Amino acid sequence: MTILDRYLIRIYVKVLLVSFLSLAGLYIVIDFSCNFDEFLTYSRRYAGGLAMVVADYYGPRLLWFFDRTAGLLAMGAAAFALTWLQRTNELTALFAAGVSSARVARPLVAASVAVALLASANREVGLPQVRGRLARNAQDWLGEAARKCTPKYDIRSDILIAGKATIAKERQILEPLFRLPPELSAWGRQIAADTATYEPATGDRPAGYRLRGVRQPADVARLPSAALGNDRVLLSPRDTPWLAADECFVVSVVTFEQLTVGGAWRRYLSTYELITGLRRQTLEPGADVRITLHSRLIQPLLDVALVLLGVPLVLGRAGRSFLALAVLGGGLVAAVLITVMVCHGLGANYGLRSAVRAAWLPLLLFGPPAYVAARGMWD
Numbered sequence: 001m002t003i004l005d006r007y008l009i010r011i012y013v014k015v016l017l018v019s020f021l022s023l024a025g026l027y028i029v030i031d032f033s034c035n036f037d038e039f040l041t042y043s044r045r046y047a048g049g050l051a052m053v054v055a056d057y058y059g060p061r062l063l064w065f066f067d068r069t070a071g072l073l074a075m076g077a078a079a080f081a082l083t084w085l086q087r088t089n090e091l092t093a094l095f096a097a098g099v100s101s102a103r104v105a106r107p108l109v110a111a112s113v114a115v116a117l118l119a120s121a122n123r124e125v126g127l128p129q130v131r132g133r134l135a136r137n138a139q140d141w142l143g144e145a146a147r148k149c150t151p152k153y154d155i156r157s158d159i160l161i162a163g164k165a166t167i168a169k170e171r172q173i174l175e176p177l178f179r180l181p182p183e184l185s186a187w188g189r190q191i192a193a194d195t196a197t198y199e200p201a202t203g204d205r206p207a208g209y210r211l212r213g214v215r216q217p218a219d220v221a222r223l224p225s226a227a228l229g230n231d232r233v234l235l236s237p238r239d240t241p242w243l244a245a246d247e248c249f250v251v252s253v254v255t256f257e258q259l260t261v262g263g264a265w266r267r268y269l270s271t272y273e274l275i276t277g278l279r280r281q282t283l284e285p286g287a288d289v290r291i292t293l294h295s296r297l298i299q300p301l302l303d304v305a306l307v308l309l310g311v312p313l314v315l316g317r318a319g320r321s322f323l324a325l326a327v328l329g330g331g332l333v334a335a336v337l338i339t340v341m342v343c344h345g346l347g348a349n350y351g352l353r354s355a356v357r358a359a360w361l362p363l364l365l366f367g368p369p370a371y372v373a374a375r376g377m378w379d
Contacts, residue, residue, distance in 0.1 A: 004099070005107040008081055012111045016077040023073075024065050028058050035138035042141055057141060060130035063122055070119035071303035072333050074112040075310040079329055081108055082314040101315050102378045109307060109374075116303040123296060124270045131268030135261045136168060143168030149259050154252045155284050157181070157233045161209070161254055163196065171198040171256045176211060178250055180234075184226050187234055191248065192216040198256040205242075208251040212244075221245045253282040271296045287355040288348045294359035295344070302363050305370035306336055312373040336366060 001009075032039065032054065039057070043050035066073075082104070085091035094104060127134070136143055146165035153160050158181040163173035176196035180187055194213030201207040214220045226234040235249035243249060257265045266289060269277070274293045277283030310329055340362045347358020 001107075004094075004104075008104070008107045009111050011081040011084060012077045012108055015080045016073055016115065019073050019076055019080075020066065020069070023069060024062055027065060028061075031138075032058075038138045038141065045142070053141075056133075057138065060133045063126045063130060064134055067119060067122055067127060070115055070122075071299075071306050071336075074115040074303055075306045075329065075333065077115075078105075078108040078112055078307055079310050079314045082311065086314075105311050105315065105377060108311060109304075112307040113304055116300040119303065120296075120300045123299075124272075127268045128270045128273065131257070131265065134268060135257060135265065140168065143170075146174060147260055149173055150261075152254045152258050153284070154254050155281055156231075156253055157184075157228055157251070159184075159233070159250065159252065161250075161252065161259065163259075166256070166260045168256075168260055172196065173198075173209070173259065176209070178209075178211075183228055184234060186226055187220075187223060188217045190216060191234075191250065193248075196250075206251045207253070207255075208249055210243075211248050211250065212246065214246050214248055220248050253280075266292045287358075290355035291344050291347050291359045294356055298359060298363050302336070302340075302366065305363065305366050306333065308370040308374040309366065312377045315377060336362065339365060 039050060039053050042053045046052045046056075048055075082091065085094070085104070091104070095101070139145070140147065144167065146167060149163040149166045151160060151162040160179040161173075162177050162179070164175035166173055173196040174194075176191075176193055178191040178196075180190060191211060192215045193211035194215075196209040196211045198209055199205070199207065217223060221237050223236045223238060225232050225236045225239050231251070233251050235243065235251070237243040237245055237247060240249065266274070266283075269292075271293065274283065274289065274296070278285055278289065278293075283289055309332055313328055313332070343352070343358045343361045346352045347355045352358045352361070
């Protein structure tokens, strides 16, 4: 690194941190003021008081906020660094010394690529670790309130899992109703019980739901376990020692989060979980899942394309005011975000026929202009 590189990157990092802390702080202040009563109630049950509640609640949301604003922050930091050089006439001095615009932009573009990679690592490692806390809001932070249960088909067994409500803390479904396919007609058309608790796979026990207080079928203790092919799906207390007389176990790939969060839970899965879920048929291969998967691959490139569009915009308009450049940059960011939302919405509803096409279309629309703009600057 030369002195110029270090100087520009120092400005870039300062602007990036100040922008992120300012935007995140504004979000936290507004959200905290709206939910102060709830946090005050929770603080009586936390060992660290109100400060620990705020840290526990907003810590994961800072990762979410960075994921949502990484592209904007990268472009804004690069544009502000160049604007600062213009206002202090340092950019004019650099050009007079024979330093090209491409040489000035190079460390800023490299720093923006690093931010895009950091955001990608956050999506793959950070968000999946805290997705359980992101699924809860301030009104039900402890997971004790009853929430709506989103019915979900198990794509392996074709069992429809539904219920009256869910309790996140206990990972429990109240008044569950599992509708069975014709292949499992020996157990009747459905299973009704008082509660169903999700249990992950442990040892020789598969993942699924333990239903307690089974009312239908009435003779569940006499029924043998049922299977689809070589895999047991319905476990009965008749031949399963760890089940009580009024219990049964339904083997399922549908996790509890899918029933409580709905489609939003897919955003917090890592790329590895998405790929393995599609291969092992633990995820329904719908358009929204494929859009999410391909968007993970495209998002870093789209963030860099946004920077490559913004940097020449600043360098080519050295005489314009900071306010005019801010308006142009904001319009560019809005255009990218709106395009992404429209394409993903059309893809999820099969408006573009292919989910892959819907995911890649924003990059195909903004990638070539970014290349042309950057190539002109480099030339």
